[in-house]
Amino acid sequence: GIEMRHNTQGRNVSMYIIREITGMSMEAIGSEFQRDHSTVVYSINTMEKNIGKDRHLKETVDDIMKNIRT
Numbered sequence: 001g002i003e004m005r006h007n008t009q010g011r012n013v014s015m016y017i018i019r020e021i022t023g024m025s026m027e028a029i030g031s032e033f034q035r036d037h038s039t040v041v042y043s044i045n046t047m048e049k050n051i052g053k054d055r056h057l058k059e060t061v062d063d064i065m066k067n068i069r070t
Contacts, residue, residue, distance in 0.1 A: 015040055016047035017064055 015029055019040075026044075030037040051058045 012043040015043045
């Protein structure tokens with residue numbers, strides 16, 4: 001249901017931000033989330049595509065990264 005989609009979206013955002021900020025390998029990120037590295041690749045690719053289409057998502061992700069970096 002909708003809750004599962006929110007969890008997936010939250011995980012996608014988290015994986016994307018971790019990758020952007022730390023440069024951790026897909027394998028390392030996957031093991032943190034108990035997911036296969038191919039799931040991480042898919043999540044990050046999905047996020048990159050969605051950020052390109054959705055200005056609000058891009059702004060949200062940019063804000064989160066700015067807050068983490070300060």
